[in-house]
Structures are given as structure tokens and as C-alpha cells.
């Protein structure tokens with residue numbers, strides 16, 4: 333499982349705290365040149381990082397997810413270079429699932445050929461950040477598209493032959509009435525111009541993240557956070573409408589048509605190891621020490637593009653990634669862009685428990701009993717906050733997903 337982070341956005345959205353740098357677009361040729369140079373430099377650094385860490389890439393689940401930031405600001409040649417680097421690193425690039433995140437305005441600007449070029453490289457899943465179909469809310473979010481652009485982008489993606497399309501929505505805004513939200517969810521299902529529903533919907537509750545523009549709005553008193561009751565109502569509407577439309581609610585924030593669950597993201601919730609590349613990307617690695625004892629490690633690249641470029645481009649400004657000769661051991665000892673922590677087996681088991689309970693599959697009952705407070709567990713079972721699932725597992729029922737954090741905190 334491989335994640336690649338693209339740390340560029342054309343502008344910053346009100347609510348967002350993902351790591352990214354502004355590349356405001358190319359009004360003039362000097363700007364265009366600067367941008368192309370920056371993208372090429374990043375491409376070379378990324379390829380160098382991939383090659384330097386080749387020994388840690390696991391192929392237990394063969395997926396590639398390119399997220400951000402805004403990957404769709406980049407040209408197809410960027411993705412081709414990344415695939416070439418992965419190939420050089422010994423990774424099978426016929427991925428079972430290959431997802432690229434896109435923003436609607438890029439798709440409309442670049443057109444059908446852009447999506448076709450991605451498809452030719454093996455991209456078989458597109459995840460598009462739509463967030464809302466209410467132009468007033470999209471403007472407040474500082475998104476660069478409106479509802480019409482989102483529909484047009486979807487049409488382009490479909491007519492390029494892509495049929496596995498996920499869209500993201502956001503709820504939990506103070507200014508979002510239940511009717512407006514229900515209308516948004518219905519519009520999401522009707523986004524296709526040929527009448528096909530999106531194969532996947534992710535819907536996230538707005539949260540005020542420190543350092544975001546939204547946190548500043550709250551501090552200034554210009555934004556009212558929705559109450560938990562309002563958020564609960566909106567979440568219930570989401571679950572009801574998508575259930576009636578035939579979607580499988582397989583994770584707290586994720587819904588799919590049958591068989592279209594996200595393979596890559598599902599593996600995160602099953603605590604499968606993965607390698608993340610690019611500034612701000614995290615990796616989760618399982619290995620053994622010299623005494624054959626398990627080593628469970630999380631490591632991450634600092635959210636600092638400049639430090640990342642300085643470090644990985646030192647192999648040469650042209651960054652011929654095929655010639656990179658940095659060994660993973662060298663990197664681990666001197667790399668200024670990596671932080672890491674080693675997890676104990678207890679921490680790992682606790683994380684497994686928490687991640688599994690986010691899903692409709694739930695967690696193995698024996699594992700749950702071995703890793704939770706027995707009195708709290710019985711209390712949660714007797715009040716129906718935990719119920720039997722398939723294959724000897726226990727899950728949080730859909731009607732209690734909204735309070736899952738409290739349930740998990742109670743038993744863990």
C-alpha cells in the first residue's frame with residue numbers, strides 16, 4: 333500500500349488543515365515557468381525518496397493512492413515519473429486500486445484527455461472533492477468551484493470512461509439547515525449526467541482544526557459551530573438518504589455501492605502496513621529486529637516542502653531518480669525530514685481495536701474482550717451500543733456510529 337502526498341493547492345479552503353503550499357496559478361509566463369520548475373523539482377525529490385526507501389515498501393495490498401493537497405494541479409508526466417520510480421523500486425505497478433484525488437475546476441480546465449491520460453497509466457478510481465452543491469456554502473468554504481463546475485467535472489470523468497468515482501461532502505456547518513443538507517445529499521446522488529450514482533461517497537463532519545482559517549473565524553466570532561444535535565440530525569439524514577439509495581455504510585464516514593468499498597482506505601482501518609511519500613506523509617511499518625521480535629513503527633515526513641526538496645534534491649538538481657543511491661539506513665540516521673515513533677504491542681492492539689470499531693465489520697469478539705475493560709464492555713453491549721456482527725465479530729451499529737468516539741473511549 334502506497335500513499336503519495338501532493339503538497340500543492342491553488343488556494344486554501346476555509347476548513348482545511350492538510351499540509352500544502354499555495355501555487356496560485358499562472359497568469360504570466362514567468363509564473364508558469366516557476367510552477368513547472370517547482371513541480372519538476374518535487375517530482376525528482378519524490379522519485380529519490382521512493383528509491384531510497386524501496387526496501388520498506390510492502391505489497392501485502394497492492395494499492396496506490398495519490399492525495400493531497402491537489403494532485404490534479406499536476407501534469408500527467410508527473411504521475412508517469414512516479415510510476416517509473418516505483419517500478420525501479422521493484423513495486424508492481426498493475427495496482428488493484430489506483431486512486432487519484434482531483435478538484436472539479438482542474439478537471440474542467442484540463443478536460444477529458446487529462447482523465448484519459450490518467451486512465452492509460454492505470455488509474456481506476458477518481459476521488460473528487462465536491463463538498464457541497466450549495467454555491468453560497470462553496471464560496472464560504474473558499475472552494476474554487478461551484479455546483480455546476482462539479483457536475484461538469486463529473487460528466488468529463490464519466491465520458492473519459494472512468495466508472496469508479498468517489499465524491500467527498502462536508503456536513504456539520506452551523507449555516508446548513510436540515511433541508512439544505514438533504515438537498516445536497518440528493519444532488520450528490522444525481523450528479524451524473526447519464527443517471528449513474530457515484531460508486532462511493534465520503535462525508536466528513538466539519539471540525540475546527542487549529543491553524544485553519546476556520547479556527548480564526550471562530551476566534552473572531554464570525555463563525556458559529558453547529559451543535560452536536562444539529563450535526564447528529566445532519567448525519568442521520570445522510571445515513572437515511574444513502575441507505576434508501578442502496579449504499580453500504582461500511583465505515584463511519586464512508587458509503588459505497590455494493591462491491592465498491594475503497595480497497596486502500598479499508599486497509600488502513602485493518603491496520604495494514606503502508607508507506608507514505610512526500611512532505612507530511614505518514615507510514616506504518618511492521619518489521620522484525622535482529623532477535624526476530626516484532627518492530628511496529630510509525631514514521632512521517634515533516635510538513636515542510638523546502639526541507640524536503642533541500643534534502644532529496646541533494647542527489648542532483650536534475651534529480652535523475654533512477655540514479656539515486658541513498659540507502660534507507662543512511663536516510664534513517666541522518667534524514668532531517670523524518671520523525672518516527674515505535675509502538676508497543678499494547679498500543680498497536682489498542683489502535684487495531686479503535687480502527688476496527690469504525691467499520692461495519694467491527695472487531696473479533698475474542699480480541700475485543702482481551703483488550704477492553706470488561707465492565708464497560710458489558711455495559712455497552714447491554715445498552716445496544718455494541719452488537720453482534722458477522723463471523724464472531726462485534727460492531728457499533730449504524731445508529732450509534734455518530735457517538736462511536738464515546739463508545740470506544742468507554743471500553744478501551
Ligand code: SF4
Nearest residue numbers: 341344345348400401
Ligand atoms: S481542502 Fe483540498 S483543495 Fe482545499 S486547501 Fe485542503 S487540500 Fe487544498
